[in-house]
Amino acid sequence: MAEFSWETRSPLDRALVSGPHGVHGGVGVTLTEIRNFDLVQVMARRGKAADMASAAKAHFGVAVPETPTTAGATEATLIWSGPDQFFVLSKGGRHQVASLSPAFAASASLSDQSHARLLIRISGAKARALLAKLSSIDLYPATFPVGAAAATSMDHTSVTLWRGNDAPDGQAVFNVLVFATFAESLWHTMLDSAAEYGIEIGHSEDLA
Numbered sequence: 001m002a003e004f005s006w007e008t009r010s011p012l013d014r015a016l017v018s019g020p021h022g023v024h025g026g027v028g029v030t031l032t033e034i035r036n037f038d039l040v041q042v043m044a045r046r047g048k049a050a051d052m053a054s055a056a057k058a059h060f061g062v063a064v065p066e067t068p069t070t071a072g073a074t075e076a077t078l079i080w081s082g083p084d085q086f087f088v089l090s091k092g093g094r095h096q097v098a099s100l101s102p103a104f105a106a107s108a109s110l111s112d113q114s115h116a117r118l119l120i121r122i123s124g125a126k127a128r129a130l131l132a133k134l135s136s137i138d139l140y141p142a143t144f145p146v147g148a149a150a151a152t153s154m155d156h157t158s159v160t161l162w163r164g165n166d167a168p169d170g171q172a173v174f175n176v177l178v179f180a181t182f183a184e185s186l187w188h189t190m191l192d193s194a195a196e197y198g199i200e201i202g203h204s205e206d207l208a
Contacts, residue, residue, distance in 0.1 A: 028197025
């Protein structure tokens with residue numbers, strides 16, 4: 001009988017090679033895969049958007065994003081993902097489907113997306129230049145400030161993009177959620193597009 005391994009692996013298990021990539025002499029872009037996170041999509045049932053928003057406010061203590069933005073809650077980030085729906089991004093098991101179900105039982109449907117999506121953090125002085133090659137979103141600070149989000153596409157791949165808190169050096173930080181099945185393709189596109197700037201590649205379990 002054949003033996004099978006059910007060990008969970010990153011979609012970039014073979015493609016991500018930590019260290020420098022591209023031109024030498026500097027790092028314009030840092031690409032970091034964020035691993036071992038919990039991601040739940042919350043979608044309002046028909047006619048229940050207001051009830052879902054009330055349930056979210058009661059559970060998380062913050063208003064649910066009703067426009068393309070994010071909201072910080074206790075040990076979680078709420079990310080707009082479309083009309084009357086949002087993601088709950090967290091780690092440590094506190095905000096999984098089982099723990100969220102009682103709060104949204106009457107107003108929303110929940111879907112565990114933890115292993116269906118890959119999360120990539122993009123930072124560095126050339127982060128916007130890289131993203132400008134791949135997306136039509138205007139990422140100028142006045143248009144896309146900290147907390148802004150978008151459901152968009154990169155290289156014909158659907159993604160959820162949002163701007164996180166700035167890095168300690170003041171540089172902007174962007175986050176990209178992509179379907180796991182398209183992750184390796186988009187990753188190679190990012191590497192090719194950012195090679196001229198110099199890239200530092202790595203992975204982390206830190207959501208901050």
